Amino acid sequence: MTSWETWQSTWAGxxxxxxxxxxxxxxxxxxHRRSRVxxxxxxxxxxLGAIPAFEAPEAVVHxxxxxxxxxxxxxxIGFAVIQRRVGPLKLATPREALAFLEQRLGAExxxxxxxxxxxxxxxxxxxxxxxxxxxEHGSPLSVRLMTLGCFVFGLALTFTAPVxxxxxxxxxxxxxxxxRGWLEEQNL
Amino acid sequence: MDLExxxxxxxxxxxxxxxxxxxxxxxxxxxAQEVTLAVWRALPRFRGESSPRTFLLRIAHNxxxxxxxxxxxxxxxxxxxxxxxPDPRPALDEQLAKQQRTERFLAHVRTLPLGQRQVLTLAxxxxxxxxxxxxxxxxxxxxxxxLGRARDALRRSMQQEAA
Numbered sequence: 001m002t003s004w005e006t007w008q009s010t011w012a013g014x015x016x017x018x019x020x021x022x023x024x025x026x027x028x029x030x031x032h033r034r035s036r037v038x039x040x041x042x043x044x045x046x047x048l049g050a051i052p053a054f055e056a057p058e059a060v061v062h063x064x065x066x067x068x069x070x071x072x073x074x075x076x077i078g079f080a081v082i083q084r085r086v087g088p089l090k091l092a093t094p095r096e097a098l099a100f101l102e103q104r105l106g107a108e109x110x111x112x113x114x115x116x117x118x119x120x121x122x123x124x125x126x127x128x129x130x131x132x133x134x135x136e137h138g139s140p141l142s143v144r145l146m147t148l149g150c151f152v153f154g155l156a157l158t159f160t161a162p163v164x165x166x167x168x169x170x171x172x173x174x175x176x177x178x179x180r181g182w183l184e185e186q187n188l
Numbered sequence: 189m190d191l192e193x194x195x196x197x198x199x200x201x202x203x204x205x206x207x208x209x210x211x212x213x214x215x216x217x218x219x220a221q222e223v224t225l226a227v228w229r230a231l232p233r234f235r236g237e238s239s240p241r242t243f244l245l246r247i248a249h250n251x252x253x254x255x256x257x258x259x260x261x262x263x264x265x266x267x268x269x270x271x272x273x274p275d276p277r278p279a280l281d282e283q284l285a286k287q288q289r290t291e292r293f294l295a296h297v298r299t300l301p302l303g304q305r306q307v308l309t310l311a312x313x314x315x316x317x318x319x320x321x322x323x324x325x326x327x328x329x330x331x332x333x334x335l336g337r338a339r340d341a342l343r344r345s346m347q348q349e350a351a
Contacts, residue, residue, distance in 0.1 A: 011312040014290045
């Protein structure tokens with residue numbers, strides 16, 4: 001074998017993986033669609049779960065039912081408005097894909113903020129109302145404290161959501177910026 | 189032409205072009221991502237005036253050239269331009285030995301000047317002088333001259349290592 005043939009065979013034997021960036025974006029788009037459906041289903045379940053509250057004789061329980069419905073409505077309307085800003089999913093070109101990824105990132109952060117404030121309002125109202133109900137029923141202190149603990153835990157999670165979402169978003173934004181930088185360079 | 193189909197059929201050739209510009213590691217991964225993005229972006233512009241392979245290799249080479257220029261502009265460019273030659277000692281595992289041979293060969297290719305490297309890698313891909321001329325944008329006569337020099341330079345580089 002001549003050296004050229006040896007080189008050619010070594011060259012032809014060299015192989016490695018190429019990243020399929022589009023399938024990654026398509027995966028993100030699928031996550032996005034699934035998360036939309038999940039939120040709608042969760043809100044539906046929560047709203048249906050509030051219905052039995054209206055059958056109870058106590059007015060406070062009715063109020064708790066209204067608080068849950070108001071929470072679902074608040075999250076639902078806010079989520080719909082945020083998702084409208086993301087717009088239709090277009091992934092035909094890298095620029096469209098990047099725009100989608102960026103909008104999705106922004107939408108996630110806005111949803112985290114929305115959850116923070118709507119949940120806070122629900123906790124304040126719901127917390128007061130459940131404690132009133134427990135007083136009326138003379139429930140033991142342990143039950144009251146446990147319910148309060150659950151509310152506080154939920155509040156800690158939702159109130160800090162924008163902070164940890166922001167941290168994740170910064171990393172992903174850096175990657176998006178890098179991709180965009182490459183695209184800009186190619187325009188030169 | 190679909191991106192998935194392109195990467196399936198011509199992915200190995202694109203990868204080899206990338207490997208002739210960037211050593212294994214993060215730099216090669218980054219360049220692979222850049223080339224894939226560039227291919228995705230350019231595919232709608234493909235009108236069938238040339239073969240898909242020539243079209244894709246031109247994109248990959250242009251993208252890799254920009255990368256090489258950026259790399260040369262970096263302050264640490266002198267270190268980065270040193271040939272990265274893997275350990276030449278024989279490896280026990282056959283697969284590993286083959287991989288080492290390939291990486292060593294690619295490292296030698298990366299030591300060539302850009303113009304020579306371009307024509308050599310395209311010739312190794314099996315492109316004719318006319319096709320290489322179309323990709324690089326020079327005359328076929330010029331391709332022959334550059335290819336001759338590239339082969340000599342590569343041979344010298346490999347002999348130096350063997351000595």
